Structures are given as structure tokens and as C-alpha cells.
Amino acid sequence: MSSSPQDLPQQPPSFHRGSFTEEIAEARTDLSRKLVLGEVDGDSPSSSDEGGSTLSPATSATPSTPDLDAAVDSPITPPQDAADNDLVADSFAFAFDIDGVLVRGGRPIPEAIEAMKVLNGKNKYGMKIPYIFLTNGGGKSEAERCGDLSKQLEIPISPAQFICGHTPMSEMATKYKTVLVVGGEGEKCRTVAKSYGFTDIITPGDIIKTDSATTPFRKLTPEELENSTERDFSDVVIEAIFVFADSRDWAGDLQIILDLAMSKGGRVGTLSETFDEGPPIFFSHSDIVWSAAHENVRLGMGALRGIVEYTFKEVTKGKTLTTHAFGKPQIGTFEFATRLLKRWRKNEHKLNAPPSTVYFVGDTPESDIRGTNRYNEQAENDWYSVLVKTGVYQEGTEPAYKPRVTVDTVLDAVNHGIEREMQRRREGVPAKKPRLTNMPRLSLEDDGKHEIAVFSPSIHQVLDPLESIPLP
Numbered sequence: 001m002s003s004s005p006q007d008l009p010q011q012p013p014s015f016h017r018g019s020f021t022e023e024i025a026e027a028r029t030d031l032s033r034k035l036v037l038g039e040v041d042g043d044s045p046s047s048s049d050e051g052g053s054t055l056s057p058a059t060s061a062t063p064s065t066p067d068l069d070a071a072v073d074s075p076i077t078p079p080q081d082a083a084d085n086d087l088v089a090d091s092f093a094f095a096f097d098i099d100g101v102l103v104r105g106g107r108p109i110p111e112a113i114e115a116m117k118v119l120n121g122k123n124k125y126g127m128k129i130p131y132i133f134l135t136n137g138g139g140k141s142e143a144e145r146c147g148d149l150s151k152q153l154e155i156p157i158s159p160a161q162f163i164c165g166h167t168p169m170s171e172m173a174t175k176y177k178t179v180l181v182v183g184g185e186g187e188k189c190r191t192v193a194k195s196y197g198f199t200d201i202i203t204p205g206d207i208i209k210t211d212s213a214t215t216p217f218r219k220l221t222p223e224e225l226e227n228s229t230e231r232d233f234s235d236v237v238i239e240a241i242f243v244f245a246d247s248r249d250w251a252g253d254l255q256i257i258l259d260l261a262m263s264k265g266g267r268v269g270t271l272s273e274t275f276d277e278g279p280p281i282f283f284s285h286s287d288i289v290w291s292a293a294h295e296n297v298r299l300g301m302g303a304l305r306g307i308v309e310y311t312f313k314e315v316t317k318g319k320t321l322t323t324h325a326f327g328k329p330q331i332g333t334f335e336f337a338t339r340l341l342k343r344w345r346k347n348e349h350k351l352n353a354p355p356s357t358v359y360f361v362g363d364t365p366e367s368d369i370r371g372t373n374r375y376n377e378q379a380e381n382d383w384y385s386v387l388v389k390t391g392v393y394q395e396g397t398e399p400a401y402k403p404r405v406t407v408d409t410v411l412d413a414v415n416h417g418i419e420r421e422m423q424r425r426r427e428g429v430p431a432k433k434p435r436l437t438n439m440p441r442l443s444l445e446d447d448g449k450h451e452i453a454v455f456s457p458s459i460h461q462v463l464d465p466l467e468s469i470p471l472p
Contacts, residue, residue, distance in 0.1 A: 087127040088349045092357040092421050093341060094119065094131040094414065097328075098149065100363030100391015101410050102133075105293025108152040109390050111411035116155050118414050125422065129414075130345050130355070131161070134337050136285035136301075136327040136367065138164040139184035139245030141192050161344045165284035165301075165327040166192065166244045168336045172282075173197035176240040180204070180260065180279075182253050183301075184245035187227045192244060202238060204249075204256045206231060207268060214259070218252035238266035241281045246301050257281065257308055261321055275316045281308070285327025287367050291391035328362075329371025331378070338379070357382045359417040361410055363391025365399035373401060386413045 096102060102112040121128045133149070140148075142159040150157045166189075173193075178200040181193045193201045205228035208214050220228060238260055247253040261278040264270040272278070288302035305323055312321035327333055341358065345351040360383055362368020372385035387403035388410055389395050399406075407413050423429075 086121065087125070088351065089127055089129045089355075089418075089421070090345075090349075090351050090353065091355055092129065092359065092417065093345065093355040094129060094417060095134050095337060095341065095358055095360045096131065096410070097360075097362040097364070097368050097391075098133055098135040099137055100291030101361055101388055103149070103152055104291055104390065106152075107293075109410065111390075111409035113154055115409075115411040115414045116153050118411070118418070120155065123418060125418070128349070129418065130341070130349050130351070132163070132337065132341050132344055133157070133161060134163045134328070134333070134360070136165040136287050136290075137245075138166040138189075138192075138284050140164075140188055141195060142167060158344075158348075160347065161340070163333070163337055163340060165333075166242070168326045168333060169193075169242055169244070169282065169284065170196035172240070173199075178202065178237060178239050180238050180241045180256070182241065182243045182257065183247050183284075185248065186223070189244040193242070202236075203228065204253055207233070207256055208252070211269075215252040215255050218249055233268040236268065238268070238279055240279050243281070243283045243301060243304070245284065247304055250304060250307070254304070254308060254311065258312060258315065261308075261312055262316065275312075275319045278321075281321075281323040283323060283325045283327075285367070286325040286330075287327070287364065289392060291363060297392055328364075328367040329374060331371070331375055334371055334375035334379075334383070354381055357384055357417075357421070359384045359386055359413065361386045361388060361413040363388050363393055365393055365401045365403070369399065369403045370401040373403075384417070386416065388413060 102109060102115075119129045119131050135145075137145070142162050142164055145164060146157045146159050146162050149162075173196045176198070179193070179198055180202050181189050181198075182204060183189055184192075187203075190201050190203055204215075205220060205224050208218065208220055209225060209228040209230045210233060212219070241257060241260060243253075243257075260266055260268070261281065262272055262275050263278055264272045265277050266279040283301055283305050285300075286302040286305055287300040288306070289297035290300040292298045302325075305325065309321050309323060313319060338354075342354060345355070358381060360368065360372040362372070362385070365387065369385045369387055372383050376383040376385070385403040385405075387393055387399060387406045389406070389408050390410070393399060393406075405416060407416055
């Protein structure tokens with residue numbers, strides 16, 4: 001039979017040789033941990049099975065069952081290793097956007113460093129909270145991005161908890177052999193594509209080196225000439241176009257993308273008569289603007305995507321070009337994040353069950369909040385959207401997509417999530433996502449465009465339908 005924490009031998013009090021202030025701070029932390037563990041008699045918080053937040057030690061890998069849960073008073077499973085007394089929140093987790101939330105212009109937002117410390121156990125409950133990173137940025141390998149972010153936030157970050165905008169493209173490497181990869185600095189995106197398993201990778205530089213007249217106003221630098229490969233394109237069929245990262249030369253990349261979109265089956269230098277034979281075009285995200293070092297937002301990949309579609313229509317006298325996007329707010333990216341979080345919690349924290357709540361913290365209503373809210377409508381657990389004021393969103397404006405809560409900084413977001421979970425536990429609020437049954441689906445008519453009105457006990461929001469991404 002499983003033992004409750006009350007049955008375990010009590011540890012003798014520890015003494016801290018330091019200042020009186022330090023002793024008080026440590027005493028408060030010890031008390032909070034004892035309250036969480038249920039080791040304090042009297043009016044301790046409820047540990048009912050219907051409570052909100054539950055915690056597990058990092059070494060516990062046994063999934064809970066209803067019978068076992070009912071057999072113990074405390075939701076804490078004692079550490080199997082006496083030397084490892086780390087507590088891990090098993091009922092909730094965090095997912096973070098990066099630019100405008102944790103970093104801006106290559107520099108960490110001051111509160112972000114403190115927020116990471118809180119997640120890693122420096123909080124009044126003495127617990128660690130699992131978290132992952134979900135950014136639309138890219139142009140580098142996940143490992144390189146993690147190295148950059150580790151230095152900025154002063155913590156070790158693993159590629160196993162990190163998603164770039166182009167990370168889901170890795171799942172398409174088995175479908176397409178010869179591909180055009182666009183964007184990024186130098187040869188980095190070609191290198192990333194190779195690491196994903198793509199076998200025949202062409203860049204705009206390869207096409208320009210073969211025929212310099214392709215882009216009249218773009219001349220390759222000596223470094224680009226050295227890295228690019230001249231080849232015979234007469235028998236080459238480009239099966240797909242992947243825009244991995246933001247273009248460094250919009251005019252040249254736009255020209256080459258349009259040439260292939262209007263080609264006969266992806267053959268360089270050909271022109272279709274029907275303009276519907278080109279290869280599929282995938283963008284790693286669709287953010288029109290993003291938060292950089294400049295005081296105002298800067299144009300992003302979504303702007304290039306819009307220009308590609310608009311210019312194609314103009315050049316072909318009315319033909320429509322349909323492109324596809326990964327990244328937020330696309331549902332596929334959040335599904336990918338769910339799988340990543342599941343693996344990270346299991347491998348790093350020995351947690352087998354999914355969290356009841358995932359707090360997603362972002363700065364862009366059109367991608368971060370829109371995607372989180374939309375995914376929450378179909379997710380089995382609760383994806384809780386948090387908007388911060390340190391990036392794209394400007395205080396005093398009305399966000400196009402409403403978050404569940406708006407806070408000043410990422411540190412406020414982390415503290416809000418932790419306190420919300422602990423308050424739910426104290427009040428005995430079920431951690432499971434509320435389900436509304438037998439409710440009519442309501443639609444609104446607005447200039448012929450249908451929108452779905454979603455009502456819940458805590459929020460009232462209107463969500464636009466999102467485009468779907470064809471799966472490989």
C-alpha cells in the first residue's frame with residue numbers, strides 16, 4: 001500500500017546560518033513546501049482528488065489511477081530517492097513565445113531571467129514547473145537557437161523543449177526529394193534542411209549562379225558564389241518550396257518563387273499555360289509583423305507571403321495562388337507542441353500523464369493568442385492564453401483576439417499561472433478542462449463571413465476560422 005507523506009519519518013529541523021532576513025525567507029519556503037506536501041496539521045489546503053494543482057517528485061514515473069488517488073490524502077508522491085526532493089508540478093505547464101516575451105532585439109527582457117528562475121524552483125512552493133518554447137522564428141538549427149537563448153536567459157535549454165517555425169517541416173522530408181529552400185543567413189537554412197532529412201536541396205543562390213539574368217538587380221557576393229552550386233536544371237523537378245526563415249533579399253526571392261509558381265511542374269525556366277502546375281509553397285509562419293530592437297514593429301514573413309500571392313494574381317491576370325503556413329496560429333503547430341511537451345515531461349520530469357492546463361504566453365494577438373484560443377477548442381486539456389505587453393501588443397489598444405488574461409511581463413504571467421493553480425487546489429476546483437454539453441452552436445453573419453461565437457463561464461470571445469494545412 002502506498003504511504004502518505006504523513007506516514008514518512010519526519011526530517012529534523014534544519015538551521016540556516018545567515019542573516020535573520022535569510023532565515024525568515026527560508027522558513028517561509030519550508031512552510032510553503034510543507035503545506036503543499038500536506039505535512040502541517042490544522043487548516044491546511046484541501047488535498048481532495050478534485051483539487052486543481054497537484055505536484056509530483058521528479059523521480060516519480062508511475063501514472064496515477066483513480067483507486068490510488070483515492071487511497072492517499074496528499075496529492076504528493078514521496079520522492080523515491082531521499083537525496084532528490086525536487087517537486088514537479090504535474091497538473092500544469094508553460095509554453096512560451098520568444099521574441100517580445102523573453103527577448104527583444106537579441107537582448108533578454110529583464111523579467112524573463114527571473115521568470116526562468118521561478119519555473120526552475122525558486123518560488124515559495126519550492127517546485128519546478130515544466131516548460132517549452134514555441135517560436136515562429138527560425139533560420140538556425142534548434143540546437144543553435146537553444147544555445148543563443150541559453151546565454152540570454154542564463155539557463156541550460158535543450159532542443160528537446162524547443163520548436164522553431166520550421167521545425168514541423170522536418171516531418172515532410174520523406175515526402176519531397178528535391179526542394180527549394182528560401183531565407184535566412186548564408187547557408188544556414190540549407191544546413192537545417194539537411195539535418196531534417198531533405199536530400200536534394202536547392203537555394204536561390206544556386207539558381208542565380210547558374211543563370212545570373214534570373215534576378216537583374218541581385219548579384220551574388222563572393223561568399224555566396226563560393227557556397228552556391230551551379231547545376232544543369234534541365235532535368236530537375238523542384239517538388240516543393242519551403243521558406244524556412246525571413247528573406248534577406250525580398251525582390252530576388254520573390255522573383256524566383258514566382259517563376260516556379262508559374263512553371264510547368266516545378267521546372268526552372270519553363271512557363272505554364274494554365275498557371276496551376278507549380279509546386280506547393282510552404283512558409284514557416286505567417287506573422288506580418290514582429291517585435292525587434294526597433295521601437296516599432298518590423299515586417300515579417302507573413303508580409304512576404306501576402307506579396308507573393310498578390311503579385312502572382314497580378315501577373316497571371318487573376319489566377320489565385322494558394323500557399324500554406326506552419327507556425328502559430330496554425331493548429332498543426334500546436335499539435336506538434338503538444339507532442340513535444342508530452343515527451344519533455346516524460347523524459348525530463350518522469351511524468352507520464354498530460355498536464356490539465358498549459359499556459360501559453362505570447363505577445364502577438366494575431367498569432368499567439370489566436371492560435372492558443374483556437375487550439376483550446378479542440379484540445380483535450382486547457383490551453384490558457386496569456387498576453388504580455390512587452391512586444392507586438394501595445395497597451396491601450398484592443399487586441400484582435402482576446403486572451404484569457406493580459407499581464408505586464410512574462411514574470412507576471414508565470415506568477416499568475418502558479419497562483420491560479422494553487423488557488424484552484426486550495427478551493428477544490430477540478431483541474432480538468434470544463435466541458436459544456438448540449439449547448440447550441442451559434443454563428444454570426446458579418447458581410448457574408450461566418451464566425452463562430454464561443455461562450456464559456458469565464459470568457460466571451462469570437463474566433464475566426466483558420467486555414468487548414470494539408471498534411472503530408
